[in-house]
Amino acid sequence: MAASSGNPEVKLLGVRLSPFVIRAGIALNLKEVQYEFLEEKFGAKSELLLKSNPVYKKMPVLIHDGKSICESMIIVQYIDDVWAGSGTTLMPTDPYDKAMHRFWTAYFDDKFFNSLFSLIYIMSQTEEAKAEAKEQMRAVLQLLEEAFVKISKGKPFFGGDTIKYLDIALGSFLGWMRATEEIIDLKLLDDARIPLLCTWAENFCNNEAVQNASPETDKIVEFVKFLWSEYIPGLPPAK
Known part of the structure; x- marks a missing residue:
């Protein structure tokens, strides 16, 4: 999905079959966030991936307004925090x-x-x-x-x-x-x-x-x- 007008650009980088990438996709959907999916080729590491996650060089990577967030459950938490007023709350409040x-x-x-x-x-x-x-x-x-x-x-x-x-x-x-x-x-x-x-x-x-x-x-x-x-x-x- 393309990023909606009026919102900072949101991109998800990864391989669709990865369960860790799936986590980020589910979180974005539950929060009703429009985003662009950037498909990585399995077995290769794109220049964008290496630039976005220079520490682990792994997927997924969420790119939000030009900033990179890495590690699947950190991404889930980030999505919940940034879009707190949209969709389903992902983290319990208690x-x-x-x-x-x-x-x-x-x-x-x-x-x-x-x-x-x-x-x-x-x-x-x-x-x-x-x-x-x-x-x-x-x-x-x-x-x-x-x-x-x-x-x-x-x-x-x-x-x-x-x-x-x-x-x-x-x-x-x-x-x-x-x-x-x-x-x-x-x-x-x-x-x-x-x-x-x-x-x-x-x-x-x-x-x-x-x-x-x-x-x-x-x-x-x-x-x-x-x-x-x-x-x-x-x-x-x-x-």
Whole structure:
């Protein structure tokens, strides 16, 4: 979307399939901010990216009025602060609730990211290693199920009645979870194990702001299979 007239220019730099880029896109949509998406080529770093994020040289980067903001959840917080009077408030106002959203986001980024991608990498290892990787992922999801009970307070989202900071952090990975399920034939969003998280995932994905920022699962599957064949030696052929 092009930046609207009368507003400072807003651009989002990244690869559409990246869950971290998806976070920023969802936040912008929820805040009803018009922006221009600048697509990066996977495996390459454009001059604009290197200039905009010279420290980490990673995506996403939000460019607002000529200034660069980096790191996905810092971008989400920035969007919420700058466009405070527009759309949905993304961060809880209660200090304790705010702390819990930040705590579980940090836990998720620390544990879930590595667990998810290790499921693919581990497919060339022993059956014992595969079983251990699957159990680690299930343990992470079970903890998130228990956290949802406490944080949501019986409402549809971690943020209560609306999607907020922690919902965005977790929900940006749902497409990658479904792609992983398809590729390695493992049920992650299991109604029998984590029914509340499964219902939350359905509610999250039905949101229009989420849908407009999220790629189709089959495109993620295709991309993961490409990574599988190109960058993970020793794995069996992708199905």
